[in-house]
Amino acid sequence: MEYIILIVVLAVLIVGIGGTMLLRPGRGRLGRGRGGGDVGQGTGTGTIERGTTTDGGTQAGGSASGATTTTVPPPAPPASPAPSAPSAPPKPVIEKPPPSAGRMVRLRARLARSQSGFGSALLNLLSRDRLDDDTWDEIEEVLITADVGVTPARQIVEDLKTRVKVEGTQTPDEVREMLRTELLAQVDTGASRALRTQRHEGRPAVILVVGVNGTGKTTTCGKLARSLIGDGDSVLLGAADTFRAAAADQLQTWGERVGAEVVRSDTEGADPASVAFEAVSKGIEAEVDVVLIDTAGRLHTKTGLMDELGKVKRVVEKRTAVDEVLLVLDATTGQNGLRQARVFAEVVDVSGIVLTKLDGTAKGGIVIAVQRELGVPVKLVGLGEGPDDLAPFEPATFVDAILGD
Numbered sequence: 001m002e003y004i005i006l007i008v009v010l011a012v013l014i015v016g017i018g019g020t021m022l023l024r025p026g027r028g029r030l031g032r033g034r035g036g037g038d039v040g041q042g043t044g045t046g047t048i049e050r051g052t053t054t055d056g057g058t059q060a061g062g063s064a065s066g067a068t069t070t071t072v073p074p075p076a077p078p079a080s081p082a083p084s085a086p087s088a089p090p091k092p093v094i095e096k097p098p099p100s101a102g103r104m105v106r107l108r109a110r111l112a113r114s115q116s117g118f119g120s121a122l123l124n125l126l127s128r129d130r131l132d133d134d135t136w137d138e139i140e141e142v143l144i145t146a147d148v149g150v151t152p153a154r155q156i157v158e159d160l161k162t163r164v165k166v167e168g169t170q171t172p173d174e175v176r177e178m179l180r181t182e183l184l185a186q187v188d189t190g191a192s193r194a195l196r197t198q199r200h201e202g203r204p205a206v207i208l209v210v211g212v213n214g215t216g217k218t219t220t221c222g223k224l225a226r227s228l229i230g231d232g233d234s235v236l237l238g239a240a241d242t243f244r245a246a247a248a249d250q251l252q253t254w255g256e257r258v259g260a261e262v263v264r265s266d267t268e269g270a271d272p273a274s275v276a277f278e279a280v281s282k283g284i285e286a287e288v289d290v291v292l293i294d295t296a297g298r299l300h301t302k303t304g305l306m307d308e309l310g311k312v313k314r315v316v317e318k319r320t321a322v323d324e325v326l327l328v329l330d331a332t333t334g335q336n337g338l339r340q341a342r343v344f345a346e347v348v349d350v351s352g353i354v355l356t357k358l359d360g361t362a363k364g365g366i367v368i369a370v371q372r373e374l375g376v377p378v379k380l381v382g383l384g385e386g387p388d389d390l391a392p393f394e395p396a397t398f399v400d401a402i403l404g405d
């Protein structure tokens with residue numbers, strides 16, 4: 001009997017334990033169910049998070065690799081507390097510059113403001129009832145004062161005299177048209193003002209920017225990079241002005257704003273030619289459209305300058321051809337600027353002139369003088385300190401601005 005009681009107790013115990021065991025998986029399933037729900041929710045959240053992350057990643061990737069990205073939104077906040085978040089530097093906002101077409105027309109008011117003295121003085125003199133020798137002398141003087149140069153000024157006066165003799169008295173409109181034609185004949189030399197910025201033989205176009213420090217060389221590099229990017233080109237900047245520490249920083253800031261890579265040396269006084277070489281090599285590797293190289297403009301001695309710029313050019317040409325050598329000239333420096341231009345033209349084959357600070361002078365005649373002096377066209381003009389104040393030079397717009405049209 002005792003045995004039977006023992007067996008019954010044992011049996012009850014076994015059934016009890018078995019029940020408990022059976023119950024566990026049930027809770028387990030429920031748990032997994034909830035767990036599944038959790039996972040489901042987790043997956044859902046994960047999908048959203050991943051979606052967000054993916055989106056953020058795509059945007060970040062786009063900004064890092066593509067200079068064409070308009071604006072990079074601030075990176076998406078991390079889903080979990082990320083200790084690295086505070087140390088991550090904010091991504092720079094990449095700007096989308098406007099295209100260069102029509103800029104000179106847009107900036108014409110600045111030209112008109114600075115040129116009106118010169119143009120209206122000529123119109124007033126030419127509108128006198130009697131055009132005697134004194135008046136013609138005055139006209140010549142106005143032209144020379146506006147930096148047109150002695151020879152072109154005389155030529156303009158002679159041509160005008162002939163026309164007045166042949167055509168007789170003229171209405172103010174006719175006088176204006178006559179002067180416009182004469183000035184345009186001097187400004188528009190017929191040379192192409194197009195910048196060679198096309199890739200060729202699978203390599204980028206290379207532009208060297210030269211000129212005396214202070215003329216606006218580095219600013220022009222930055223503005224030109226912006227303008228090329230605005231026109232759809234990809235650009236790499238080379239900071240080969242290694243003698244002015246601030247120049248590389250300046251260029252880097254310009255590059256960061258438009259998503260252009262900048263090759264620079266952190267050592268002041270480093271060999272400009274090696275920076276230029278490195279920039280062109282990187283540009284070839286990255287398959288950019290244009291490599292823009294800012295150079296040092298120390299006019300210490302002509303031989304020194306020749307050695308420096310000559311070496312930069314030779315070294316670059318080991319990788320690819322130099323397509324443009326742009327000489328930056330400050331329009332406000334008149335004859336002094338022309339002297340500098342002459343020295344540079346003797347040292348390198350200048351293919352185009354960038355006339356800066358044309359917004360700050362009433363002596364726009366320098367356009368005529370410098371083209372004549374160097375036999376090279378003005379290709380770009382600087383009309384202010386703003387980032388988009390560099391314009392392709394258009395002779396007719398310029399002459400109309402001089403005449404206050």
Ligand code: GDP
Nearest residue numbers: 213214215216217218219356357382383384385
């Ligand atoms: P760099 O030494 O030749 O490289 O000269 P920077 O590029 O540093 O420019 C010298 C100064 O000229 C800066 O203050 C520029 O903002 C200014 N500058 C450059 N281009 C123009 C322009 O077209 N108009 C005006 N008003 N200032 C300009």
